Amino acid sequence: MGFGLAAFHSAALAADFGASGKPGALDRSYSATLGTRYWYATGKTEKTLYDPTGDIRLSRLTYDDLDTHAGEVYGEITDDGLFTKGNAGLGWSLRGSLQDEDFAPYIDPYSSTDSDQDDGHVYYVTIDGGKYLIERPNMRLGVFAGYNWLRQQVHAYGCQQEAENPFICASGQVAPSTKVISQENDWHSARIGIKADALIGDRILVSAEGAFLPYVYLDGADSHHLRADFAGSIPETGTGWGYQLEGMVNYRLNDSFTLGLGGRYWHMETDGNAHFENIAAGGTAQDEDWSVDMFGVTAQAAVTF
Structure with missing residues (x-):
């Protein structure tokens, strides 16, 4: 009877702690993590507009020093080496500036104006699915x-x-x-990447991931509020590429709860068009380049089941 109870107890521990029998081991057959995260980011977004031939640069608008405070929820479910993870967040860009440049021969002499950016927002969602190719009690690597x-x-x-x-x-x-100009951009990106986790001792969990964005689609709208010749927002579209990087160092308060600090960098860029033909009689589509960079520090708290 005693032997049977001991065997049952060992099986229960193995189910709780993973194949290694170690609390917090990374090779558990099943785990679910749910947490909240704060992201303080800065960065810029910039576009350059060309004439319809694409050969002559007409103007450049650079929104810079976009200090952003964002909160998000995130989670991951792992089952027998397969995982699904994601996050959803929103934030406010309460500072920043716009440099609006116009170049000869379209504008002569050269013009460079400065404006303050205020009341900006960011919203974002990421969804991934993958598989851990290597799983050990103290490390795992997945795609x-x-x-x-x-x-x-x-x-x-x-x-x-x-x-x-x-x-x-x-x-x-x-x-x-x-208010002189407003810009709203939706960036849609396909992601492929790798992620790795390493357990150092019993308390420190280091995580990192990098994603390449082989396809990025931009759907934007530019509103020049003081331009009477523009009847509404100017639609903008483009395609391109990018990358997203992040890393985190977590401290395990116990087998379930962690606190962490880390960093994140997002970059996306596209080539496309500003569709003046949609808002002005006789207008034509004009070549346009867009880019966005957001980077900063993150802090998070999570519970793992």
Whole structure:
């Protein structure tokens, strides 16, 4: 009887702790993690507009120093080496600036205006599925494929000429509280990548992942609020590529709860068109390049079942 109880107890421990029998081991047959994360990010998004031939640069708009505070929920379920993971977040970009440049021969002389960015937002969702190719009590390595959606909204207020063009945003022309330009971009990305976890001792869990974005699709809209010749927002589209990197160092308070600090970097870029033909009589599509960079630190808390 005693032998039977001992065997049952050992089997229960193995089910709880994984094949290694070690609490918190990474080679458990099943686990589920749910957590919350804060992301402080900065970065910029920029577009360059060309004439319809694509040979002459007309203008460049650079939204920079976009300090963003975002909160998200995330989770991962692992079952017999297969895993599904994802996150969903939203944030506010409460600072930043816009440099709006216009180049000769379209504008002569060269114009460079500065505006303040305020009341911006970000929304994002990531969903991945994959398989761990290597599983050990103290490390595991997997591959995954998935999808990321990022919506970025920015708003520029006021306008101050910083070059020598006397016609655009001369001193006193536009009040600092006047909204001059708004931009909303949806970035849709396919992801393929690798992820790795390593358990150092019994308390430190290091995680990292890198994703290549072989296909990125941009669906954007530019609103110049002071331009009477633009009847609404200018649709913008493009395709391109990118990458997303992140890493985390977690401290295991016990077998279930962890606290962590880390970092994240996202980059996406596209080539496409601004569709002036949709908003102005006689307008034509014009070549356009877009890019976005977001990077910063993350902090998280999670529970694992």
